[in-house]
Amino acid sequence: MPVRDAASWSAMITFYINNGFRDQGLSFFREMMANENPKPDQVTVGSVLSGCAHMGSLGLLAGKSVHGFVVKNGWELNVDIGTLLVDTYAKSQHGFCQEVLSLFKMMQEAGVRPNEMTFSGILNACARKGLIEEGRKYFKMIKETGLEPRIQHYGCMVDMFGKAGLLEEAYEVMKEMEFEPNIVIWGSFLSACKMHKQFDIADRVIGQVLRDIKPENDGGIYSLLSDLYVLNKKWDDAERVRNLVLNQNLRATAEEAPCELTVAPSGLAFFEKTVGTGPEAVKGQFIKAHYVGKLESGKIFDSSYNRGKPVTFRVGVGEACPYNFSKLDAVPVGGGGD
CATH class of the missing domain: 1.25.40 (Serine Threonine Protein Phosphatase 5, Tetratricopeptide repeat)
Structure with a gap:
């Protein structure tokens, strides 16, 4: 960067974090803190914390470092920084509930009015740790602070x-x-x-x-x-x-993937590829298809001759086949002609 001031550092860190490159954003933030000139401002810290809340254990470590930086530099705990810290601790897989509640208490003592996101973090932490009475208290507090749940x-x-x-x-x-x-x-x-x-x-x-x-x-x-x-x-x-x-x-x-069963010299064709064997079908003839395939969910469906219900189609008349086959066996069952 030609000019390495707080604004340029903040812009770079925010860009990486907001575009999903959180590791790179945190790396820039650590470099910025190591240089100590310029120091991160509240905009930079806010961007970093918003990324930390979505990074699990790695984000928690970075969030605790940011928390230490805030305390070390004597920053007042405003609603933005306080809420982001609450969110980071609350979303940690370790459920740092006591840290969340302590932060909330500090915000109250500093006269900081919590917002909806603050309460989401607190209630999430209570849910993770099974703190039923605390959860009831903080849920009730939402309306007491002039907000609506x-x-x-x-x-x-x-x-x-x-x-x-x-x-x-x-x-x-x-x-x-x-x-x-x-x-x-x-x-x-x-x-x-x-x-x-x-x-x-x-x-x-x-x-x-x-x-x-x-x-x-x-x-x-x-x-x-x-x-x-x-x-x-x-x-x-x-x-x-x-x-x-x-x-x-x-x-x-x-x-x-709409498709059609058509006539092929060696049997039935599927997307111009022979996928089944048996007596050669005649255009317009009904056939009974026994199939094995795979759904998008990964589950296997099977309607082979020994189990399941076959599905009947008319061959080569332009009707879309409602199944995407990975294997197909079919036999004519009558009907006929053009």
Whole structure:
């Protein structure tokens, strides 16, 4: 850099961190601190902390260094720096809950008014450590400070109660909030029901989950539902949920790769490639396909001669085939002619 002042350092660090190159951004920050001239300003520190919050253990180490720098230089803990420090500690996989609560107390003592993000960090830390009473207190404090709880705050409470096995309280939080539960909240609640084997409570919301969350956007929700049905020995319901996902994956495959079965000299052709053997098919004839393939999810589906249901197609009439085959065996079953 031609001019190495605080502004140019900050611009470089912010650019790398905001564009996903957090390691490089932190490397520049360490170099800046080592040179001690110029010293990082609050803009630079804010950029670094925003990156630290998304970097797990590595980010935690850097965040603690930044925290030490703030203390060493006697900076006042304002809402921006305080909240970013809270967020960094709260998102650490080690769950530095006491550090989070201590920082929040320091902010209060300094007269710093917390914002929505501050409370998200605090409630997240309480959920990780199972600090139920503290979580209740801080959730109540949101309104006491003139803010309105957002969906992420309710989500933290559902997660906290769920992990602690307080499923009734988690359910009441979802009932009372003015937001529709999102996929994160549903996942948290259903995971807790599975963990604590509380199918009866999960059953209260399954109908709404199936209405609100579509298989193509399920984020693992349908797998949780299937697991819950299996745990409760509701085999038919478990199979029904699995089939919803299976059918969606097959539809998605068809939309992405429409195809047609056509006549080939050696059998049936698929995308102009012979993929099946057997009696030569006649254009317009119906064929019965037994197939083995792989879904986008990685699951194998199989409808070979010995198991599963075959699918019937008409050969070479321009109809899109709703399956993406990796292997195909087919036999004519009648019909015919042009």
